[in-house]
Amino acid sequence: MKTTVEQLSRRFRGVVLAIHGGAGVITRDDMSPAQEKKHLAGLHAALNAGYAKLKKGGTSLDAVEAAVRSLEDCPLFNAAHGAVLNHDGRIDLDAAIMDGATLNAGAVAAVRTIRNPVSAARAVMERSDHVMLVGQGAQDFAGAVGLKIVDPEYFVTEAQRRKYVEALEQERKSKRRPKGKMGTVGAVAVDAEGNVAAATSTGGMFNKRWGRVGDSPVIGAGTYASNETCAVSCTGHGEYFIRLVVAHNVSSRIKYAGETLLQASRAVVHDELLPMGGEGGLIAIDAKGNCSMPFNSEGMYRGCITESGESYVAIFK
Amino acid sequence: MKTTVEQLSRRFRGVVLAIHGGAGVITRDDMSPAQEKKHLAGLHAALNAGYAKLKKGGTSLDAVEAAVRSLEDCPLFNAAHGAVLNHDGRIDLDAAIMDGATLNAGAVAAVRTIRNPVSAARAVMERSDHVMLVGQGAQDFAGAVGLKIVDPEYFVTEAQRRKYVEALEQERKSKRRPKGKMGTVGAVAVDAEGNVAAATSTGGMFNKRWGRVGDSPVIGAGTYASNETCAVSCTGHGEYFIRLVVAHNVSSRIKYAGETLLQASRAVVHDELLPMGGEGGLIAIDAKGNCSMPFNSEGMYRGCITESGESYVAIFK
Numbered sequence: 277m278k279t280t281v282e283q284l285s286r287r288f289r290g291v292v293l294a295i296h297g298g299a300g301v302i303t304r305d306d307m308s309p310a311q312e313k314k315h316l317a318g319l320h321a322a323l324n325a326g327y328a329k330l331k332k333g334g335t336s337l338d339a340v341e342a343a344v345r346s347l348e349d350c351p352l353f354n355a356a357h358g359a360v361l362n363h364d365g366r367i368d369l370d371a372a373i374m375d376g377a378t379l380n381a382g383a384v385a386a387v388r389t390i391r392n393p394v395s396a397a398r399a400v401m402e403r404s405d406h407v408m409l410v411g412q413g414a415q416d417f418a419g420a421v422g423l424k425i426v427d428p429e430y431f432v433t434e435a436q437r438r439k440y441v442e443a444l445e446q447e448r449k450s451k452r453r454p455k456g457k458m459g460t461v462g463a464v465a466v467d468a469e470g471n472v473a474a475a476t477s478t479g480g481m482f483n484k485r486w487g488r489v490g491d492s493p494v495i496g497a498g499t500y501a502s503n504e505t506c507a508v509s510c511t512g513h514g515e516y517f518i519r520l521v522v523a524h525n526v527s528s529r530i531k532y533a534g535e536t537l538l539q540a541s542r543a544v545v546h547d548e549l550l551p552m553g554g555e556g557g558l559i560a561i562d563a564k565g566n567c568s569m570p571f572n573s574e575g576m577y578r579g580c581i582t583e584s585g586e587s588y589v590a591i592f593k
Numbered sequence: 594m595k596t597t598v599e600q601l602s603r604r605f606r607g608v609v610l611a612i613h614g615g616a617g618v619i620t621r622d623d624m625s626p627a628q629e630k631k632h633l634a635g636l637h638a639a640l641n642a643g644y645a646k647l648k649k650g651g652t653s654l655d656a657v658e659a660a661v662r663s664l665e666d667c668p669l670f671n672a673a674h675g676a677v678l679n680h681d682g683r684i685d686l687d688a689a690i691m692d693g694a695t696l697n698a699g700a701v702a703a704v705r706t707i708r709n710p711v712s713a714a715r716a717v718m719e720r721s722d723h724v725m726l727v728g729q730g731a732q733d734f735a736g737a738v739g740l741k742i743v744d745p746e747y748f749v750t751e752a753q754r755r756k757y758v759e760a761l762e763q764e765r766k767s768k769r770r771p772k773g774k775m776g777t778v779g780a781v782a783v784d785a786e787g788n789v790a791a792a793t794s795t796g797g798m799f800n801k802r803w804g805r806v807g808d809s810p811v812i813g814a815g816t817y818a819s820n821e822t823c824a825v826s827c828t829g830h831g832e833y834f835i836r837l838v839v840a841h842n843v844s845s846r847i848k849y850a851g852e853t854l855l856q857a858s859r860a861v862v863h864d865e866l867l868p869m870g871g872e873g874g875l876i877a878i879d880a881k882g883n884c885s886m887p888f889n890s891e892g893m894y895r896g897c898i899t900e901s902g903e904s905y906v907a908i909f910k
Contacts, residue, residue, distance in 0.1 A: 379836045379869075385702075385806075386727050406805045407835045410703050411728045413804020487730020488723045489702075496813040496838035518724045519696045521813035524838040525845070532849035552696075 290582050291567035292466055293326045295319060295343050297353045297577030298459035299511045299557040304575075304592060312591060315352055319579040319589040322346040326463060327581050336473035336507070337375055337398070340463040344371075344394040344475045347461035351433045353577070354459030356393060358433045359479025361440040362488075367431045367479055370493040373397040376472035376501035376563075381407050383493035384414040388431075391424040394477045397493070399423060407495060431479075443483055458482075460492055462499070462509025464561040472563055474499050474507035474523070481514065490514025496524035503563050505530040506537055512549070512556010512573065520548050526560055537566045545570040607899045608884035609783055610643045612636060612660050614670045614894030615776035616828045616874040621892075621909060629908060632669055636896040636906040639663040643780060644898050653790035653824070654692055654715070657780040661688075661711040661792045664778035668750045670894070671776025673710060675750045676796025678757040679805075684748045684796055687810040690714040693789035693818035693880075698724050700810040701731040705748075708741040711794045714810070716740060724812060748796075760800055775799075777809055779816070779826025781878040789880055791816050791824035791840070798831065807831025813841035820880050822847040823854055829866070829873010829890065837865050843877055854883045862887040 297319055307315075326343030330336075348356035359367045371393035372383035382401025385408065390396045396418040400409050403421050419425050446452075460478040467473075476499045478492040491498030491514035498514065500523030501507035508523035517523075522544055529540035541560045549556065550572045557571025559578060569578050579589035614636055624632075643660030647653075665673030676684045688710035689700035699718025702725065707713045713735045717726050720738050736742050763769075777795040784790075793816045795809040808815030808831040815831065817840030818824035825840035834840075839861055846857035858877045866873065867889045874888025876895060886895050896906035 381836050386730075404803065405832065406801075406803065407832045408806040408811070410804045410806050413703075413802065417803040484723075485730065486721065486723065486734040487727045489725040489727050494725070494811055494813070495835050496811070496841060500838070515722065515724045518812050519698050521817070521838065521841040524813060524841050528842070528845035528849055532845055 290565040291561060291580045292330055292565060292583050293323060293339050293343060293463060294559045294561055294567050294569060294580035295322050295326070295347065295463045295578065296509065296511050296557070296559045297347055297461050299571045299573045299576035300458040302575035302591060315577060315591060316589050318347070318350040318352050319577060320587065321350065323579050323581045323587050326465060327585065330465065330467055333468070336465040336467040336471050337373065339465040339467065340473045340475035341373065341394055341398055343463035344461055344477050345392050348392050348394060348477050353461050354479045355461040355477040356391065357431055358436065359431050360459065360482035361432070361436055363483050363485040365440055367428060369393045369479055370489055371397045371477035372493045372495060372499040373401060373475040374473065374495060374499055374501040375401070376503040376507050379502060381495045383408045383495060385410045385489045385493040386487055387411070387414050388428045389415050389425050390418045391426045391430065394475050396423055397475070408493065439482070458511070458513055458556065460511035462511060462559060464507040464509050464559050466561055466563055466565055470503065470563045472501050472503055472507035472561060474501040474509045476509045491517035491522065494518055496521050498523060500524050500527055502527055506560045506562045508558055508560045510556065510558040511576065513554050516549055516552055516554025517556065520544065520554065522549065522558065526558070537562050538568045541568040542570045545572050607882040608878060608897045609647055609882060609900050610640060610656050610660060610780060611876045611878055611884050611886060611897035612639050612643070612664065612780045612895065613826065613828050613874070613876050614664055614778050616888045616890045616893035617775040619892035619908060632894060632908060633906050635664070635667045635669050636894060637904065638667070640896050640898045640904050643782060644902065647782065647784055650785065653782040653784040653788050654690065656782040656784065657790045657792040658690065658711055658715055660780035661778055661794050662709050665709050665711060665794050670778045671796045672778040672794040673708065674748050675753065676748050677776065677799035678749070678753055680800050680802040682757055684745060686710045686796055687806055688714045688794035689810045689812060689816040690718060690792040691790065691812060691816055691818040692718070693820040693824050696819060698812045700725045700812060702727045702806045702810040703804055704728070704731050705745045706732050706742050707735045708743045708747065711792050713740055714792070725810065756799070775828070775830055775873070777828035779828060779876060781824040781826050781876050783878055783880055783882055787820065787880045789818050789820055789824035789878060791818040791826045793826045808834035808839065811835055813838050815840060817841050817844055819844055823877045823879045825875055825877045827873065827875040828893065830871050833866055833869055833871025834873065837861065837871065839866065839875065843875070854879050855885045858885040859887045862889050
């Protein structure tokens with residue numbers, strides 16, 4: 277794993293945008309070559325969507341929002357369309373965005389009708405006095421500012437519906453609830469002005485109950501950005517990411533301990549999360565275009581694109 | 594302000610429990626001597642409730658939960674009974690708790706029927722696989738684990754109802770929504786084992802809309818605890834506290850920059866929050882019983898109690 281991350285960082289100095297599509301329980305055995313191809317195409321599409329913004333002079337905020345919207349719209353990843361179903365057979369979505377130049381941030385949690393939660397998070401940041409809105413109130417706000425509201429059925433794919441039905445069946449037989457699979461999408465970027473930004477969006481944990489919210493919409497945990505240090509978007513077992521305040525932890529190691537982006541991000545993923553049992557990973561970028569994508573799970577959907585347009589996508593180590 | 598904080602820290606080496614009752618817009622002019630006396634009595638009662646737990650060999654978690662429950666039940670502070678009303682005339686409550694020994698944490702947000710939200714946060718921490726539950730799901734969980742569920746009217750005091758009606762009137766006349774007053778309650782403690790804990794509870798911002806959630810239930814922002822560094826509970830303009838990840842920021846300065854508790858807590862409150870316009874304060878304690886209570890507002894309801902039972906309460910500088 278060490279080699280991969282370091283090689284990546286060496287090969288891609290000058291990364292302008294990095295994305296992830298989750299670091300849940302992905303194994304080679306679960307994935308056919310055809311599926312792998314589709315996922316890689318989904319990652320390429322998201323990279324291109326974000327890169328197009330940057331090429332037209334857009335900000336890093338524009339780029340991360342566009343990349344995450346692309347992943348939200350793609351049925352293969354656990355965010356918006358294609359999100360996992362909760363215990364009640366419904367979909368609860370969370371998202372956050374943060375601007376490294378101003379430390380402005382926005383987040384929504386437990387929303388069910390906003391087509392692109394990441395855009396709602398951006399609207400909270402730019403068009404409200406608040407940082408975090410939840411539930412019906414967040415949906416009312418999104419509608420009031422003109423965001424696209426959809427029927428909750430829009431988010432449900434046939435594949436996720438099938439998984440849910442199978443889980444119900446399994447639960448009836450074994451009296452045990454199938455373990456929640458995780459998944460999240462996210463992006464970090466740096467623009468021509470040297471401003472960094474981060475965004476994350478998720479359907480949360482499969483079969484979750486009780487209005488559970490993970491790390492994605494929690495500023496400092498799943499999402500954080502500061503020009504002074506870095507922009508971070510996380511994916512994995514959210515409870516551990518909240519308890520270790522992962523994204524801000526990476527930033528703090530750079531700011532206060534003088535670690536490099538690579539040192540800080542790897543220390544949190546391998547030396548802090550892993551010993552606690554916190555499976556997952558993160559993507560991080562700094563104002564100079566240094567990039568790191570450490571993960572302690574078997575795989576993490578990920579990719580990055582450099583200023584010249586050269587891109588890289590991968591799933592496994 | 595410098596003098597007060599430093600004097601306090603010198604006088605109260607060996608603090609075992611510190612509390613706050615908010616750092617909203619408190620001015621001497623607004624408060625009659627009789628009101629001041631009542632508030633100080635409320636703080637004393639909360640200190641005694643937490644101290645009683647510690648004296649009986651209870652943990653720091655027991656102490657912060659008991660102190661915060663006392664403040665939640667007191668009609669004078671903005672948490673549970675006595676909380677401020679939101680824009681719809683309802684009350685939305687948030688709370689969090691964190692155990693510095695294990696980094697376990699629990700939080701609830703946007704709940705309307707749980708009598709003591711801090712106890713719900715503790716139940717989330719100890720009796721669920723999750724850290725954060727919101728809305729109806731959180732209420733269902735609290736009911737399922739046997740916590741006291743009440744009619745939402747229980748939380749509404751005559752004083753807060755009157756403020757809400759006056760605000761509506763003012764809004765109709767001036768077409769402007771009265772500025773949201775803040776307030777929060779919280780506690781930090783260290784026990785005989787040297788374990789620290791933090792808890793925070795709030796009704797959020799007066800007249801808030803759109804399901805707004807502040808920093809209180811956001812682990813890392815309004816609440817954080819680690820034996821290695823300190824336990825922190827914040828109060829103030831929550832949006833700024835989220836953006837600066839205040840509680841974890843104090844901890845990170847101690848852990849990575851080698852600052853003292855006093856240096857770290859004052860730097861965040863005076864050098865980071867204040868320049869951004871982030872009004873408020875925090876209470877912090879470490880495993881040795883060092884305590885700091887910096888604030889950049891005109892007042893902060895606060896108090897602490899030492900191992901011998903000597904206590905101190907104050908409102909203004």
